[in-house]
Amino acid sequence: QITLKESGPPLVKPTQTLTLTCTFSGFSLSTSGVGVGWIRQPPGKALEWLALIYWDDDKRYSPSLKSRLTITKDTSKDQVVLTMTNMDPVDTATYYCAHVYSNSHFDYWGQGTLVTVSS
Amino acid sequence: QSVLTQPPSVSGAPGQRVTISCTGSSSNIGAGYDVYWYQQLPGIAPKLLIYDNSNRPSGVPDRFSGSKSGTSASLAITGLQAEDEADYYCQSYDSSLSGWVFGGGTKLTVL
Numbered sequence: 001q002i003t004l005k006e007s008g009p010p011l012v013k014p015t016q017t018l019t020l021t022c023t024f025s026g027f028s029l030s031t032s033g034v035g036v037g038w039i040r041q042p043p044g045k046a047l048e049w050l051a052l053i054y055w056d057d058d059k060r061y062s063p064s065l066k067s068r069l070t071i072t073k074d075t076s077k078d079q080v081v082l083t084m085t086n087m088d089p090v091d092t093a094t095y096y097c098a099h100v101y102s103n104s105h106f107d108y109w110g111q112g113t114l115v116t117v118s119s
Numbered sequence: 120q121s122v123l124t125q126p127p128s129v130s131g132a133p134g135q136r137v138t139i140s141c142t143g144s145s146s147n148i149g150a151g152y153d154v155y156w157y158q159q160l161p162g163i164a165p166k167l168l169i170y171d172n173s174n175r176p177s178g179v180p181d182r183f184s185g186s187k188s189g190t191s192a193s194l195a196i197t198g199l200q201a202e203d204e205a206d207y208y209c210q211s212y213d214s215s216l217s218g219w220v221f222g223g224g225t226k227l228t229v230l
Contacts, residue, residue, distance in 0.1 A: 063216055105167065105210060
């Protein structure tokens with residue numbers, strides 16, 4: 001059974017760096033073809049893909065946010081970490097991590113974690 | 120502005136059939152990339168509803184069906200039930216953006 005859970009601070013100040021951790025079980029990020037992605041959703045708005053990391057450490061980023069994002073993995077801990085620099089109130093959103101199936105879609109999602117950016 | 124365009128809202132009475140469209144372009148759906156649909160109930164994470172344009176994961180009722188043609192895709196829901204009231208999102212891959220893209224979401228109201 002695949003499960004994922006996001007963790008991180010619920011509140012960050014503008015200009016600070018956000019660090020989110022996705023802890024998963026039921027699969028290994030050292031297995032060929034496996035990936036984990038991050039998606040966010042501002043309150044009342046649509047889903048937005050942010051970043052994705054594969055088993056071979058290949059990393060993909062949303063072009064619009066690439067300069068602010070870093071995604072890494074710790075296979076020994078079954079974790080994926082996303083950092084986003086220079087946070088702004090418009091980055092207030094629920095952040096989800098998800099298992100990537102066959103390089104195409106997100107078949108298992110975490111419950112999400114709400115991050116509010118405010119001074 | 121989402122790369123994939125969906126109607127903001129649709130509605131239907133219990134038992135009726137509704138469709139939700141997802142319009143893309145030559146760099147995503149039109150380029151042959153598959154379309155996926157997610158259902159998001161209020162306050163809950165999205166759930167995969169349709170994969171590879173028209174396939175249902177185990178446990179998804181056959182009242183839900185998907186199709187794709189040209190640069191567009193559609194989600195159809197037959198025999199509407201109150202529990203279907205949710206937001207629905209389409210998703211694909213875009214070659215010009217080199218990334219995964221979502222539609223703006225469609226809110227389904229069961230009257």
